[in-house]
Amino acid sequence: MSAAEKYVAAAYLVVFAFVVVYLAIMALKLTRLEREVGELSELARRRADG
Amino acid sequence: MLCAAIALIFFYAPVDADQGLSQKIFYFHVPIALTSYACFGWGAWKALLVLWKRKPGADLESYVAIHQGVIFGALTLITGSIWAKISWGVWWTWSERQLVLFLVLFLFYSAYFMLRFSVEPGPQRENLSAVYALFGVVLIPISFLAIRLAESFIHPTVFTSRGPQMATSQFATFCVAFAAMILLAGTLYRVELVGKRLDAHLRELRELLA
Numbered sequence: 001m002s003a004a005e006k007y008v009a010a011a012y013l014v015v016f017a018f019v020v021v022y023l024a025i026m027a028l029k030l031t032r033l034e035r036e037v038g039e040l041s042e043l044a045r046r047r048a049d050g
Numbered sequence: 051m052l053c054a055a056i057a058l059i060f061f062y063a064p065v066d067a068d069q070g071l072s073q074k075i076f077y078f079h080v081p082i083a084l085t086s087y088a089c090f091g092w093g094a095w096k097a098l099l100v101l102w103k104r105k106p107g108a109d110l111e112s113y114v115a116i117h118q119g120v121i122f123g124a125l126t127l128i129t130g131s132i133w134a135k136i137s138w139g140v141w142w143t144w145s146e147r148q149l150v151l152f153l154v155l156f157l158f159y160s161a162y163f164m165l166r167f168s169v170e171p172g173p174q175r176e177n178l179s180a181v182y183a184l185f186g187v188v189l190i191p192i193s194f195l196a197i198r199l200a201e202s203f204i205h206p207t208v209f210t211s212r213g214p215q216m217a218t219s220q221f222a223t224f225c226v227a228f229a230a231m232i233l234l235a236g237t238l239y240r241v242e243l244v245g246k247r248l249d250a251h252l253r254e255l256r257e258l259l260a
Contacts, residue, residue: 011132
């Protein structure tokens, strides 16, 4: 692999890594939101039951 | 779309006779830079709506657009530096107006977050953030035109007043890569915006139920 090939691969890997990291952050956030919705739904159910 | 762009870049577009393989970085570097400008422009437009029409939610939209712009700006600087290392032998050069102006634009919008989070949430923060975002948009045409106005430069100019200086296949590949990058930014913008809105609604609901 020539030096130019290595640098081109690095440039594309940086962009790919960004997309992967961004998706991972969004997945973590969605998991947290799902958990919070579950907690609030449980809280509302308990309120409704009295 | 990104996969199609990558396939075209490596299997359809010819290797540049002048720059060689390093020119392949251009197909991602320039669309990322243009997407970054578009994000900053969109953020400024939303900021204008905050000040002009007091549109609810425009402040959050402006913030998310600028956040995307800064991320794409960082990617522009990284991919540009890698290209510079191959072509010029250095990661960075301060003598290039295009590079320095893009860095100024990037740092200007990076400071937006410091300003935004140093003020308590409310109308004052919305106004300050909006005014700052609007000031930054002035740098976009300066940064874009800098390379064309420069008298001596080593940064290549592909898009001139005589049209794109490349083969049709290269230009078609560039257009697909640009569309893919805009689509990626648009999708990430929507996802982040929905996440932040959901967060705000949940916080409100939690306060109501507490």
